[in-house]
Amino acid sequence: MLVFYNIVIKSYYFLVVFFSFFNKKAKLWLVGRKNWQQKFVVNPSTTKVWFHFASLGEFEQGKPLLQAIKTQQPQKQIIITFFSPSGYEIRKNSNLGDYILYLPLDTKQNAEDFIALFKPEIAFFNKYEYWYHFYKTLNKNNIPVFVTSAIFRPKHIFFKWYGGFNRKILSFVTHFFIQNKESAVLLNGIGFKNYTICGDTRFDSVLDLAKNKKEFPLIEAFKAEHKLIIAGSTWPQDEELIANYIKNLNGDWKIIFAPHEIGEDKILNLEKLLGDQSVRYSSLLNSSENLNSAIKCIIIDNIGMLSSLYSYGDIAYIGGGFGVGIHNTLEAAAWGLPVVFGSNFQKFQEAKDLITNGGGFTIANQQELNIIFEKLINQPKFRIEAGLKAKNYVAVNIGATEVIMEYVFPEN
Missing domain, CATH: 3.40.50.11720 (3-Deoxy-D-manno-octulosonic-acid transferase, N-terminal domain)
Structure with missing residues (x-):
């Protein structure tokens, strides 16, 4: 069996060599x-x-x-x-x-x-x-x-x-x-x-992040008196579902997308999906463009902001649940946000626990996303209670x- 293991390891190496000619991550790995x-x-x-x-x-x-x-x-x-x-x-x-x-x-x-x-x-x-x-x-x-x-x-x-x-x-x-x-x-x-x-140990990690949040004046100005959905670590399938929902988003609400991958092609595709109601975060930083009322979405096109962005949110959507598996739900939960995510969550104990205690919600399709977003948005008491359950789950663990x-x- 050790011989087979060694063959697999070497084969993996040669595959990386092959992919390194046209894949940036493979080249970096090599x-x-x-x-x-x-x-x-x-x-x-x-x-x-x-x-x-x-x-x-x-x-x-x-x-x-x-x-x-x-x-x-x-x-x-x-x-x-x-x-x-x-x-x-x-x-x-x-x-x-x-x-x-x-x-x-x-x-x-x-x-x-x-x-x-x-x-x-x-x-x-x-x-x-x-x-x-x-x-x-x-x-x-x-x-x-x-x-x-x-x-x-x-x-x-x-x-x-x-x-x-x-x-x-x-x-x-x-x-x-x-x-x-x-x-x-x-x-x-x-x-x-x-x-x-x-x-x-992730619970200790997110609690530490919650104690040491970064301030983002542009995000604060964007939110103003509105409520805010934070869509974190999203992939294209997540983004398509959310984009379909927010076409008719209540005027009291806005949204921030922080995609898992921020390559130029990924950002362009997301911009195309969202239309002229969106703006890149880097554009706001590098120009005098105002956050006018037509802007309902900000696209975060950098790495490192997401864990602190949740502090501005009222609802979190966590990406990855229609592919590789959901990303970090605890960062949002630590800030007292109810978390919504796709159906590929079984490998993550915290996601299962959040569903059980009422702080997390899983969706499998557009209809289910629409239903839970409608409930969280239009029933403030339900949303706040779910967020408190999520926050308490982090605190006790x-x-x-x-x-x-x-x-x-x-x-x-």
Whole structure:
């Protein structure tokens, strides 16, 4: 099975090489890993903690733990690796890391070279990331491996009769910090008892964002006395549904789109969909154009505003639910906004919980979106109560970071 795993890893690499000729992300993935061993001068006298994240969302999820270690263990240096360009390219200059790089391809040689170069004393992998050679090499060198905000489902290969190789990867883990009881039952079922149920560090992350909001005077002026829908991390199918609804949007309401992808072609398509009732945020910043009454929509054409934009909102729509899976619902919930999202939410415990407690609503088509938006817009009491339920859900689920810190660094 290891031979097959190695073949898959190498095949993936050659696919990236092929796609790099016409795909920007593939090229970044490839170039970012080139000659990685020569890019760093590593101080051998300092102790180091390694964090690995798949992408940007996982980085934000794990950031409270990073911050806690920087504060409580300031003598330690931090290594941060990313699998995806969408994480590395945005956070490569983060002040939370002393060494920030792409995770090298998971080969035996790369894993051994990486550990020999950085010599971490502890490694944290976030949520889903399981790499055989890195895990095995860490284990062989007696370096503890912790998986944070881990979540397991019955369909995962670890729990299938043919998942022996994948269970071997789990055997290299020192301790799992898991999100829910279902994950505990599944781990128990395959003989793993080394876990703590402590929830998701993302709750700590979004609560911190809510305490440190950024002010945007243009957004404040745009909202004025109106109510505001924030459509965050949207994809084309989300945008089409919302655009169809807002054609007849109540005059008391406006909307902000913060698309997941902000390439020029994506923004142009959204502008075409919305017509002359929309304006780009960058256009407002770079011109004297007034926010006249005809402007019902602002399109955010940059990265980094969304988490604070929710503070201006009254309803949030979270994109991704008709494709890759919904994006971060908790950032909006932390601000007390009811959240609406598409039907692909089953992988996200927080989305299921929000639906259960009445702070979140899922839709599968145009009709269902119209119904829930009408209810949230025209029934203020219902909207406010749903938002309070969402906010309370975040508040009662904080604390995972503290649990992890007490377990890993008990001397503090």
